[in-house]
Amino acid sequence: MAALGASTAWVVASCDFPGRKAFEWALLLPLAMPAYIVAYAYTDFLQYAGPLQSALREGAGWGRGDYWFPEIRSLPGAVFVFTVVLYPMSTFSPAPRSSPAPRR
Numbered sequence: 001m002a003a004l005g006a007s008t009a010w011v012v013a014s015c016d017f018p019g020r021k022a023f024e025w026a027l028l029l030p031l032a033m034p035a036y037i038v039a040y041a042y043t044d045f046l047q048y049a050g051p052l053q054s055a056l057r058e059g060a061g062w063g064r065g066d067y068w069f070p071e072i073r074s075l076p077g078a079v080f081v082f083t084v085v086l087y088p089m090s091t092f093s094p095a096p097r098s099s100p101a102p103r104r
Contacts, residue, residue: 004083005090012091028088035085042081046072 012024030038046052046069053069056062071077 002090004087008087009091027091030085031088033085035082038085039078039081042077043072 008027012020012027017023044050048064048069056067060067
């Protein structure tokens with residue numbers, strides 16, 4: 001999660017490209033969705049009866065057991081969902097100040 005957040009933060013902070021402001025706002029979008037909603041959508045889309053595997057079976061003429069698909073309800077799947085949903089927290093964490101705050 002930190003590598004994804006650090007790399008996207010570096011791109012936004014150090015590179016100037018068309019659409020940078022839109023990209024910066026798009027990086028915040030995963031925070032708008034609760035993790036459990038994303039997990040349900042991920043599971044529903046990728047499970048055996050979901051649209052992806054159904055389309056693969058219909059398109060290739062495969063039956064049950066003719067192909068291998070990774071287990072969706074697993075620890076790596078949960079890590080993937082939490083990484084996708086929570087990486088903005090490491091992207092937009094408060095940056096340390098380069099100079100101390102002025103004293104009063």
